[in-house]
Amino acid sequence: MNCWRCGKPADAREKIFRTTTCALCGADLHCCKGCAFYLPGAHYDCGETVEELVRDKERANFCDSFSPQKKSASGGNDAAREKAKAAFNNLFGD
Numbered sequence: 001m002n003c004w005r006c007g008k009p010a011d012a013r014e015k016i017f018r019t020t021t022c023a024l025c026g027a028d029l030h031c032c033k034g035c036a037f038y039l040p041g042a043h044y045d046c047g048e049t050v051e052e053l054v055r056d057k058e059r060a061n062f063c064d065s066f067s068p069q070k071k072s073a074s075g076g077n078d079a080a081r082e083k084a085k086a087a088f089n090n091l092f093g094d
Helices: 078-092
Strands: none
């Protein structure tokens, strides 16, 4: 995973805990913006079914659905993009 704020790669061998921060910029990594399910515009801006709104998407949270996002070389969130594209195609057809 890369830091959602500065893009610095995190050590892939380390587990991301709620208190894990970026070694370069200090951003919280276990937050909505660092999650593979972060999907602006979706219900609560999340691609998963979540019960509670997380107001500050840049701060650490206790979400059980958190999964570190996998950034492509271009910096995009491929998993979220593909999920949104599939949902659109299912709704309106191919």
